[in-house]
Amino acid sequence: MPCEILLPRELIELILLYCDGQTLCAAQHVNREWKDIVNYLDKKYKIWKRSCIEDIPKLELLQYTTLPTTDWHQIYENRTTWQDIQQNIRFHTKVFETQSANKEITCIAATDKYIGIGLGSGKIIVYNQDGVQLKEFTIHLGTSIKSIHFITDEDQNTSIVANYYDMLIIHKLVLETFDALNEYNYGVVDNHTAFDFYKTFFSGMSSRSPYLTIGRFTNDDLNENHTIIANILMHDINYGYGLQLRLLTCILNENLCLVLAMNMMYIVERDDQPNAQFIVRVLMTMPELGREGFRGINLDVWVMNEDVRVSCIRALTTSDPQVMYVHTPTKDIDPTTKYFLPQEVFETVITCIRLHGNTLVIGTLKGWLYFYEINKREDWQTFDIANYSHAMEIDIAFGPVKYISVAEREQRLFYVSSSWDKIRIVTGKIK
The missing domain is CATH 2.130.10.10 (YVTN repeat-like/Quinoprotein amine dehydrogenase)
Known part of the structure; x- marks a missing residue:
C-alpha cells in the first residue's frame, strides 16, 4: 500500500525554490496544487528564468529570447522536450493556407504572433498565428523580396523589416494592421547587399564598401526609424581587381558580429561597456575548392x-x-x-x-x-x-x-x- 506523505505548503515552496529546472518540470505535473505552487514561485522569484540561465548555454538562450517579453517556462519546456527527439517528439504536418497561389515564395518569417511571406513579385503578406491574413502590400513591383524580419520593442510595438535589392524598409504594425502614415517609409538603410538581424539590431555590408554597419531599429514615428551604432572599417578585405565579393554577415548580439568575405571569416566584437570600440580580427579561413x-x-x-x-x-x-x-x-x-x-x-x-x-x-x-x-x-x-x-x-x-x-x-x-x-x-x- 503506497505511503502518502503530506507536507505543509510553505515547506513545499521552500524545497521547490532551490530545485533545478528538471525537478520543477516534474513537480508541476504532480497535481493542480503543485502546479499552482510552481506558478506562484515563478511570479515571485522568476524561477523559470533562473533555470534557463543556469541550464541553457548562453549562445543558445539568445536565440530563444528575441522578444522583450519572454515566456521562460515555455522556453525551458520546449528545450527540454527537444533534447531527445526520438523519445519525446511526435511529428505532425499540416498545410498553411496562403493567398499566394502560383506566386514564388522567396522568404518566410515566423514569430509567436505573426507569419510573414515575401514573394518574387515584390509583395509581402502578413498573417496572425491562426492563419488570418492581416495585410498584403507591395514594396516594389517586380523586385524580389530577399528576406523579412519582425522586430518588437520594449513597448510591444511590432514592425516588419523587408530587404529587397540593396535596401531595408521598415513598416510599423499597429493593432494588427498597418499604420498608413508609415506604410511606405523607403530608404531606412540602403546601399547594402548583405543583412542580418538580432532582436532590434541589424548588421549590413556592401560589396562596394569596406565598412560594416551595425545599427538598431527604434520604431520612432519619424522618417529615421533606426540609429547607427557603428561603422567599422574592415581593413583586410580586398575589393580590387573587379572581383565579385562573396559577402555575408551574421549578428549574434549588439556587441558581436561575424563577417564572411571571400574565403575569410572575421569576428567583430566589443566589450559590454559604455563607449567600447569594435575590434576586428580574422577568425578562420574557409576551405577552398577549385583553382x-x-x-x-x-x-x-x-x-x-x-x-x-x-x-x-x-x-x-x-x-x-x-x-x-x-x-x-x-x-x-x-x-x-x-x-x-x-x-x-x-x-x-x-x-x-x-x-x-x-x-x-x-x-x-x-x-x-x-x-x-x-x-x-x-x-x-x-x-x-x-x-x-x-x-x-x-x-x-x-x-x-x-x-x-x-x-x-x-x-x-x-x-x-x-x-x-x-x-x-x-x-x-x-x-
Whole structure:
C-alpha cells in the first residue's frame, strides 16, 4: 500500500525554490496544487528564468529570447522536450493556407504572433498565428523580396523589416494592421547587399564598401526609424581587381558580429561597456575548392555562430559533388573540421539548413527534412549527418526545401517552404 506523505505548503515552496529546472518540470505535473505552487514561485522569484540561465548555454538562450517579453517556462519546456527527439517528439504536418497561389515564395518569417511571406513579385503578406491574413502590400513591383524580419520593442510595438535589392524598409504594425502614415517609409538603410538581424539590431555590408554597419531599429514615428551604432572599417578585405565579393554577415548580439568575405571569416566584437570600440580580427579561413578558391565555388547554404560554422559548397568549374563542412573553433575544446558528402547520405543535395537552439534541421532537394539534437557544444565534435534523430518527407510534389523559419509557442513550430506557393507547418508534439 503506497505511503502518502503530506507536507505543509510553505515547506513545499521552500524545497521547490532551490530545485533545478528538471525537478520543477516534474513537480508541476504532480497535481493542480503543485502546479499552482510552481506558478506562484515563478511570479515571485522568476524561477523559470533562473533555470534557463543556469541550464541553457548562453549562445543558445539568445536565440530563444528575441522578444522583450519572454515566456521562460515555455522556453525551458520546449528545450527540454527537444533534447531527445526520438523519445519525446511526435511529428505532425499540416498545410498553411496562403493567398499566394502560383506566386514564388522567396522568404518566410515566423514569430509567436505573426507569419510573414515575401514573394518574387515584390509583395509581402502578413498573417496572425491562426492563419488570418492581416495585410498584403507591395514594396516594389517586380523586385524580389530577399528576406523579412519582425522586430518588437520594449513597448510591444511590432514592425516588419523587408530587404529587397540593396535596401531595408521598415513598416510599423499597429493593432494588427498597418499604420498608413508609415506604410511606405523607403530608404531606412540602403546601399547594402548583405543583412542580418538580432532582436532590434541589424548588421549590413556592401560589396562596394569596406565598412560594416551595425545599427538598431527604434520604431520612432519619424522618417529615421533606426540609429547607427557603428561603422567599422574592415581593413583586410580586398575589393580590387573587379572581383565579385562573396559577402555575408551574421549578428549574434549588439556587441558581436561575424563577417564572411571571400574565403575569410572575421569576428567583430566589443566589450559590454559604455563607449567600447569594435575590434576586428580574422577568425578562420574557409576551405577552398577549385583553382580559384572561394571565388570559384558556390556557397549553397550556411549557418554559423560562436560555436560552429556549417557550410555546403560546390565547385563551379568542376563536376565535384556538394561538400558539407562543419568547423568548431571553440576555445575550451579542441577545434575540429570535418566534411561530409550529402549525396552519399541523402542521395540528393542540401538546399536549406536551420539551426534553432538545440535543434538542427536540414532540408534537401527531394523535399525531405532531417532533424538532429545539438544539446551541447561537444555534440559538434561527434556530429555525423548520417546519425539523424528523425527524418520525414514533407511531400514529394512539394519540391525542394528552400526556407525554414521557427516559432516558439506551446510547441516548437517549423514553417517550411519550397520556391513556389507551398508552406507546411511541422509541429513537434510531446508523445
